[in-house]
Amino acid sequence: MKLKNLGEYGLVNEITGWLQASLRKPVRDKTVIVPPGDDAAVIKSPKRPLIFTTDMLFEDMHFCLSWAGAAGGRKAFFEALGYKSLAVNLSDLSSMGAKPAPIYCLIGVGLPESIEVEDVRSLYRGLNKFCNKYNITIIGGDTNASQKLTIAITLVGIAGSHTTRRSGAKPGDKIYLSGPLGDSAAGLHVLLNPVKPRSKHFSRFLSTLRIRKNLIRKHFYPPVRIKEAQSIAKQASSMIDCSDGLVNSINLICEMSKTGAAINLDLIPVSPGLKQYSRLASVNPMDVALYGGEDYELIFTSKKPLSGFKSLGTIENKNKGIKYYLNDKETKIKKEKLYQHFK
């Protein structure tokens, strides 16, 4: 069977099933608190449980070397890439409620011939910058020649007092979001559709340059809500990071919690920058916010209201399905816009 017929989430489900075999032995089972299938894995350890995650970034799948120009040159681009590749990993730990420190990290890189030593230096400068900001220590790695630039990162940290999984949402729980959606996807849109300054439109180009720059920055330097997640985790019944867009994230929470959901699209926070860019580039800001992904904001559910966060919907019974509303009218999800690998 072709992978595209199964899709990314189908394949992950298959693999998770195959791995049950390796977890079935009772001795092993006892030490694995959260098995494969969540944002991160949790295992028992003498003092506090340890929490693990791994993520890979592939050239021409997650990023393109041709973006260097729009991203401020090769040096800035590789530094941003290093920073971001750690951010996506730490986001997985934070969405489970991991402690902010100590966190250790292993970095595997595959380097094609087109990469120079200076590029690798910039990549590691970005990695180090992130490590210093979030108090992470790089303890090891692997360097290889490869045909496409590849970055594989593994993080290990200590689980917080509350481990929040994808599967704990209950009907009646409110659904919350830690920040605005769509900026990162809009930044990607800028990278994929760079505008060259033309003398005729130069003043307009200049006036919108800042908007585009800020969105690219949000794409490469996403927020990591690890400290916020610590306080959220105490009350949240489920939590996930918004890596593949709101719709995919809600689907995952509902599938694993065996629930439905009702989402009010009017309540999804969208930044002023995204609104401005949407007019500029003639894109629908709601589509960008819904399907875009890579914002790494936290989506979480809670029975009790959480101060400082606006609810955008409610968890429903499974038989009600997952429904989206705009201006009080039910609106259909564009399934073809949902991001999945292999599709």
Place this chain on the structure above:
Amino acid sequence: MKLKNLGEYGLVNEITGWLQASLRKPVRDKTVIVPPGDDAAVIKSPKRPLIFTTDMLFEDMHFCLSWAGAAGGRKAFFEALGYKSLAVNLSDLSSMGAKPAPIYCLIGVGLPESIEVEDVRSLYRGLNKFCNKYNITIIGGDTNASQKLTIAITLVGIAGSHTTRRSGAKPGDKIYLSGPLGDSAAGLHVLLNPVKPRSKHFSRFLSTLRIRKNLIRKHFYPPVRIKEAQSIAKQASSMIDCSDGLVNSINLICEMSKTGAAINLDLIPVSPGLKQYSRLASVNPMDVALYGGEDYELIFTSKKPLSGFKSLGTIENKNKGIKYYLNDKETKIKKEKLYQHFK
């Protein structure tokens, strides 16, 4: 600067230097027992130190999908690939003296369009087979679309009572090897030079089929000396796994221990299979054993004689350099045959 001008080991040295910045903070330093630059990293933990390693395997760099035929078909090939990708990682833990259990594992895969669901199933069957044999639990992973099949594995285990680094060899120490060298590289030679049966030479083909099959098997199913390493670690002053060939391994031990060495090539153990194949394929068995790599036998040094292991040389003072002897005559190393990425 081009990566090939620096070479793999040069680049690793550079990266290790850059990472010092992230380790310089005293708070972090205290918890890192073995920093980047060895087979595996070791960090402090409440009961016993934890030990970490990560390794990536790239299509067309470490393996080719075109080998499937020679490796016994697509199913056997992907299963072997899964098995081997874990073996190379566990070998890194074992050469530091890690405990055989518990060991946890994260598996990242990049899957191109040419791969089918059945291939992924076979890959995970091989991974599970290895996990069952060595009591390893797969706790997480990442699946992505990519242009080339990529496997990135991270292992975490518990350090044994003795952690044996590359850097502890002292002049006068004897150099030992845990098993024969060259079989894996000969297996690779078979895969790269498959022989098609021709009616004229069919009986000869059949009689040598078994030799070739065994060598391919040694390439994909290398031994992992994790239990042996436990007893060796108590007396060894330094240890490394022979992943890039004997010469590269000796170079690394001497560089990190700041010593020289004298190696007697007559004493390097070579299997009967390799000897037979060398005649068959007109290759020099000593070259295969010296430069081939991927045998994953342990190379270690010790002041006291270690029963059950034959010494193949002695650690010398740094100013004596690293010298190889054949029939009591010094022999030159063919530097162009040394395996390094980027070269």
